[in-house]
Amino acid sequence: MEGLQHFLExxxxxxxxxWHIIMIAVGxxxxxxxxxxxxxxxxxxxxxxxxxxxxIPFVENVGLMLGIxxxxxxxxYLYYGVVKGIYPPLIFLGIGAMTDFSTxxxxxxxxxxxxxxxxxxxxxxxxxxxxxxxTAKAAAIGIIGGxxxxxxxxxxxxxxxxxxGPIAIAAYSYMALVPVIQPPIIKxxxxxxxxxxxxKPPRAVSKIEKIAFxxxxxxxxxxxxxxxxxxxxxxxxxxxLKESGxxxxxxETASRPxxxxxxxxxxxxxxxxxxxxxxxTSDSILIFxxxxxxxxxxxxxxxxxAKVMNLFLKGDDKLNPMIGAAGVSAVPDSARxxxxxxxxxxxxxxxxxxxxxxxxxxxxxxxxxxGILMGFLLKVF
Amino acid sequence: xxxxxxLNAVWxxxxxxxxxxxxxxxxxxxxxxxxxxxNMQRVLTFKQRKKLKEQGHKAADAEDLNISGExxxxxxxxxxxxxxxxxDFENTVLTIKKVQRTYSPWSSKLYGLRQLPRK
Numbered sequence: 001m002e003g004l005q006h007f008l009e010x011x012x013x014x015x016x017x018x019w020h021i022i023m024i025a026v027g028x029x030x031x032x033x034x035x036x037x038x039x040x041x042x043x044x045x046x047x048x049x050x051x052x053x054x055x056i057p058f059v060e061n062v063g064l065m066l067g068i069x070x071x072x073x074x075x076x077y078l079y080y081g082v083v084k085g086i087y088p089p090l091i092f093l094g095i096g097a098m099t100d101f102s103t104x105x106x107x108x109x110x111x112x113x114x115x116x117x118x119x120x121x122x123x124x125x126x127x128x129x130x131x132x133x134x135t136a137k138a139a140a141i142g143i144i145g146g147x148x149x150x151x152x153x154x155x156x157x158x159x160x161x162x163x164x165g166p167i168a169i170a171a172y173s174y175m176a177l178v179p180v181i182q183p184p185i186i187k188x189x190x191x192x193x194x195x196x197x198x199x200k201p202p203r204a205v206s207k208i209e210k211i212a213f214x215x216x217x218x219x220x221x222x223x224x225x226x227x228x229x230x231x232x233x234x235x236x237x238x239x240x241l242k243e244s245g246x247x248x249x250x251x252e253t254a255s256r257p258x259x260x261x262x263x264x265x266x267x268x269x270x271x272x273x274x275x276x277x278x279x280x281t282s283d284s285i286l287i288f289x290x291x292x293x294x295x296x297x298x299x300x301x302x303x304x305x306a307k308v309m310n311l312f313l314k315g316d317d318k319l320n321p322m323i324g325a326a327g328v329s330a331v332p333d334s335a336r337x338x339x340x341x342x343x344x345x346x347x348x349x350x351x352x353x354x355x356x357x358x359x360x361x362x363x364x365x366x367x368x369x370x371g372i373l374m375g376f377l378l379k380v381f
Numbered sequence: 382x383x384x385x386x387x388l389n390a391v392w393x394x395x396x397x398x399x400x401x402x403x404x405x406x407x408x409x410x411x412x413x414x415x416x417x418x419x420n421m422q423r424v425l426t427f428k429q430r431k432k433l434k435e436q437g438h439k440a441a442d443a444e445d446l447n448i449s450g451e452x453x454x455x456x457x458x459x460x461x462x463x464x465x466x467x468x469d470f471e472n473t474v475l476t477i478k479k480v481q482r483t484y485s486p487w488s489s490k491l492y493g494l495r496q497l498p499r500k
Contacts, residue, residue, distance in 0.1 A: 105418055108414070108415045108418040108419045109415060109419070111411045111412075111414055111415045111418075112408070112411060112412065112415060114411060115407050115408045115410075115411040115412070116408075118404065118407050119404065121403075122399075122400035122401075122403055122404050123400070125396060125399070125400055126391055126396045126397065126400055129390050129391050129394050129396045130386050130387055130388060130390060130391045131386065132387065132390065135394045135395075135396065135399075138396070139399075200449070201449045201451045202449070203447040203448070203449055204447055204448060204449070204453040206425060208425060209418065209421055209422070209425070212421065213418065216414070216417055216418075217414060220410065220413055220414060220417070221410050221414075224406060224409070224410045225406065225410065361411060364410075364411065364414075365407050365410075365411060368406070368407050368410050368411075369403060369404075369407050372402070372403040372406050372407065373399070373403060376399045376402075376403070377399075
């Protein structure tokens with residue numbers, strides 16, 4: 001009889017709280033967004049399921065070793081890759097092996113749009129400090145505006161390990177909600193005539209340029225911001241594997257099985273890290289609000305900068321300012337949003353290839369920003 | 382913790398300096414990449430331009446010696462079709478040989494067609 005009572009005390013029904021129910025509902029909502037709305041399903045299915053997994057109620061700290069925060073549990077071992085910033089560089093390796101930088105190389109001025117959109121990171125960083133967050137935590141929150149999940153997790157693992165859960169969930173949520181967040185901002189800042197601007201088709205890029213880019217890019221960016229070395233090093237290495245043409249097997253492994261495995265582990269453990277008792281705090285809610293603000297500022301920053309560039313460009317060199325919004329990274333969703341809006345205005349205007357240029361440059365820009373913030377704040381921290 | 386919005390905290394933490402320097406450095410990094418790669422094309426086409434100039438081609442002074450992606454896609458398609466021997470025009474060589482056989486009602490067209498009543 002005592003055994004039965006013991007068993008009943010250990011069940012989820014005996015330990016459930018309203019917060020567990022709320023978080024399980026959040027997990028189900030993520031899965032709904034992924035399956036029904038098809039918003040970033042490769043991320044939201046593992047994260048959503050992870051949220052449910054991490055919020056199954058049980059008795060903690062009695063030696064069962066079940067929870068993600070309990071040392072020795074399986075989930076805790078897998079979570080190690082997030083806490084120590086191991087998964088983000090591996091994801092960047094896969095991204096590098098999948099990314100074609102030729103649109104960027106055919107029109108290098110579009111790199112500047114990727115830099116402009118990083119304004120969201122720094123303005124949110126300042127706002128978070130004004131709201132009372134310590135400097136290092138404020139930087140980790142600001143990086144949500146980079147709209148790059150691995151970069152956000154990498155920086156928060158270094159500067160604010162206790163905020164990884166909320167920052168990761170906020171970053172990935174906004175990345176998934178790109179089709180909802182960006183269009184109103186883009187429409188607000190551009191006129192119908194601007195949205196109809198057709199850009200000249202990209203030129204063919206030579207193999208030498210494609211091979212030189214990852215090498216020159218690595219040397220230049222990491223000499224300036226060595227903090228970004230794990231991310232940019234892997235990104236450019238992956239790209240060299242792809243572009244060299246002699247390491248096809250390695251490039252295929254990095255761009256498919258490796259990134260798939262890491263994405264599964266990364267998504268599931270990030271989701272599971274949202275255990276209700278750790279996750280549901282006033283800080284988390286504020287991080288969500290600041291993340292949204294950061295993302296909106298970044299989008300607006302990119303669009304406005306594209307309009308400024310247009311003041312100096314002539315004829316068919318002019319940019320469609322909508323592609324500035326893709327500078328927030330969130331590859332390739334923000335480029336897809338721009339393409340969708342472009343076709344809506346003029347069914348013969350295809351902007352996808354043009355938008356991919358600021359999109360991939362945004363990935364580089366946000367990683368550099370993360371490296372700079374680490375360079376400044378790891379000393380203070 | 383978040384009772385008031387404190388601009389003093391921003392000032393004292395040095396956040397403005399970090400942000401300005403950070404944003405400028407991000408810009409400079411990508412500006413340098415832009416500078417290198419917008420000039421790389423010129424360096425790579427230097428020999429080609431020189432050769433064209435020697436041959437007296439007007440194209441040597443063109444701003445962009447490269448062909449657009451659309452044109453190269455069309456050229457690639459044409460080459461592919463050429464090598465795959467998929468062509469738009471038939472070469473008019475008849476490949477059906479007429480074979481003489483003795484008459485047999487089994488293959489006669491007359492018996493194979495439906496006999497419709499005549500009016």
